[in-house]
Amino acid sequence: MTTSIxxxxxxxxxxxxxxxxxxxxxxxxxALDSNVIGWSRYDGTGKSKPTMGDSDxxxxxxxxxxxxxxxxxxxxxxxxxxxxGHEYDVSxxxxxxxxxxxxxx
Amino acid sequence: xAALVDRKHLLSSVEMAHFVSHGSVMLxxxxxxxxxxxxxxxFDAGIPGYSYGTPLDEAFPPGTFVRELxxxxxxxxxxxxxxxxxxxxxxxxxxxxxxxxxxxxxxHGDAILDTRTxxxxxxxxxxxxxxxxxQGGTLSVPGSHLRKINQTGIGRYQNLAGQTRLVCPAGTxxxxxxxxxxxxxxxxxxxxxxxxxxxxxxxxRQLRLWNTDDIDDPGVIKELTASFGWLHANEGxxxxxxxxxxxxxxxxxxxxDLDYYxxxxxxxxxxxxxxxTDARLGSSKRASGWNF
Numbered sequence: 001m002t003t004s005i006x007x008x009x010x011x012x013x014x015x016x017x018x019x020x021x022x023x024x025x026x027x028x029x030x031a032l033d034s035n036v037i038g039w040s041r042y043d044g045t046g047k048s049k050p051t052m053g054d055s056d057x058x059x060x061x062x063x064x065x066x067x068x069x070x071x072x073x074x075x076x077x078x079x080x081x082x083x084x085g086h087e088y089d090v091s092x093x094x095x096x097x098x099x100x101x102x103x104x105x
Numbered sequence: 106x107a108a109l110v111d112r113k114h115l116l117s118s119v120e121m122a123h124f125v126s127h128g129s130v131m132l133x134x135x136x137x138x139x140x141x142x143x144x145x146x147x148f149d150a151g152i153p154g155y156s157y158g159t160p161l162d163e164a165f166p167p168g169t170f171v172r173e174l175x176x177x178x179x180x181x182x183x184x185x186x187x188x189x190x191x192x193x194x195x196x197x198x199x200x201x202x203x204x205x206x207x208x209x210x211x212x213h214g215d216a217i218l219d220t221r222t223x224x225x226x227x228x229x230x231x232x233x234x235x236x237x238x239x240q241g242g243t244l245s246v247p248g249s250h251l252r253k254i255n256q257t258g259i260g261r262y263q264n265l266a267g268q269t270r271l272v273c274p275a276g277t278x279x280x281x282x283x284x285x286x287x288x289x290x291x292x293x294x295x296x297x298x299x300x301x302x303x304x305x306x307x308x309x310r311q312l313r314l315w316n317t318d319d320i321d322d323p324g325v326i327k328e329l330t331a332s333f334g335w336l337h338a339n340e341g342x343x344x345x346x347x348x349x350x351x352x353x354x355x356x357x358x359x360x361x362d363l364d365y366y367x368x369x370x371x372x373x374x375x376x377x378x379x380x381x382t383d384a385r386l387g388s389s390k391r392a393s394g395w396n397f
Contacts, residue, residue: 024261028338037335040263051209052263052288053244053270088346090252092259095339 015102019044023071023099025063030079030095032063038093045105063097071099109190114182115316121186122328125351128250128282130187135179136231136276143170144233148199148299155194158306164194171197171303174231183280186315187227188307195226195304202241202292209241210288211260215304218255219283223354224311226283231301235275240298241290242271248333250284251347259286266334312357320356329363342366 026038036058041050060066067073075098083089116130124130136144147170155164165171175181184192215228236242246268270290271279281287283304292298319325329348336344342364349363362368 026262026265026335030339035337036266037338038262038265040261050263051291052212053209053268053290055264056268058264058266088343088350090340090343090347091254092252093262 017104018102019046019105021045021101021103023059023066023101025058025060025066025097025099026093027063027095027097030077032067032073032076032097034095035062036060045103047105066099071101074098074100110178110182110185112316114178115314116183116186117322118315118317118319119322119324119328121315121355122325122352123331124187124280124282125348125355126329126331127247128285129245129247130183130280131273132179132183132278132280134274134276135278136174136177136233138276140170140173140177141233141276144174144231144301145299148201148233148301152197152199152301154196157195158193160193161191161305164197171301175303180229180278183278184227184229184305187280187311188305189309189311189314191308192305193308195306197301197303200289200300200302202289202298204292204295204297206292207241207289209244209290211257212244212246212262212286212288213257213260214254214284214286216256216283218253220253222350224307226307227305228281228283228285229303229305230279230281232271232273232277232279233275233299233301234296236271236273236277236298237294238270238272239294240296241292241294242273242298243287243300244268244270244290245281245285245287246333246335248331248336248344249286250282251344251351252284252286254286262286266337268335311355313355317356326363 021044022042024040025036028034028037039055039058039060041059043050060069063073075096077094077096080094116124120130152171161175165175167176175184219225230243232242246265248267249265265286273279329352330345332341345363346366349361349367352363353359353361360368
């Protein structure tokens with residue numbers, strides 16, 4: 001017996017009082033203990049709305065400091081080979097680390 | 106701006122170097138109060154649009170408010186230094202943020218990814234009224250203009266170390282490289298925020314268009330090597346390489362370098378030292394092969 005996609009996705013989550021907060025840190029190198037040069041936050045509780053230019057000071061000095069404070073690393077960027085002929089080109093920030101934590105609403 | 110600007114009003118080499126590293130030049134309080142007062146009515150009424158690439162004389166002939174603004178010696182001198190005489194108007198826009206109005210934009214670069222490395226457009230931003238922190242002036246990221254990104258692909262970047270929120274007195278004109286990362290912030294004040302933007306396209310090669318009397322001033326290298334918080338990173342030296350490349354374009358000096366990066370790359374001697382190179386070659390057999 002199957003249900004419709006809509007019904008399946010309308011089910012309550014196992015932990016209905018839990019929401020995800022996301023922290024993205026851009027670090028100076030690929031090392032998690034290097035310095036934070038950029039940061040972004042998204043709040044799944046809906047209680048706050050972080051936005052562009054909302055702070056001048058990073059929330060942590062390094063990526064490891066975020067771990068120590070309870071954030072869980074869920075993704076880090078791959079190291080990309082430099083494209084021949086474009087070795088000196090600069091583009092998007094290459095060292096992106098995505099963290100999450102689960103909070104109660 | 107039809108005639109060439111007097112040399113004394115052009116940017117200096119140190120100021121041009123500042124533009125190359127920061128992606129901007131600020132002319133604070135350069136517009137007189139009387140013009141700032143008139144600007145409000147002009148901007149409230151709106152300024153007609155023109156086709157892309159309209160000559161300046163056609164879009165803003167003498168006698169118009171905008172031409173009066175652009176003919177101010179310091180403004181005219183800076184524009185001529187950056188894009189040369191007779192630029193074309195790419196487009197222009199009046200941006201008015203109502204009190205407590207609008208959401209912050211996501212960070213972006215204007216237009217689309219621009220592949221040019223041997224030319225650039227300049228965006229003039231004019232603020233007829235003082236901009237306070239509360240009014241949410243434009244946020245920009247110094248030094249970001251040489252990075253190849255497309256539009257709001259950088260929208261995920263909320264804050265970068267060393268970013269600047271524009272705060273300026275009335276009558277300030279900012280001139281920005283087209284590639285600068287930026288975004289408009291929310292206006293949390295009780296006052297309207299006015300900004301008038303014009304994008305200029307060059308019609309001449311951007312070669313030594315400024316006053317180069319101070320080309321050997323140590324301040325040039327100091328400006329070219331300026332660093333910002335977000336560049337305390339693995340890519341900081343690559344930024345210097347790209348600035349050196351742009352300085353080569355602007356000065357015509359193909360040997361210019363910062364540090365030794367571009368010079369080192371060209372060290373590929375082809376001369377074979379007759380006594381030092383041994384004459385003997387080893388045998389060069391292929392491998393025996395699979396299943397041998």
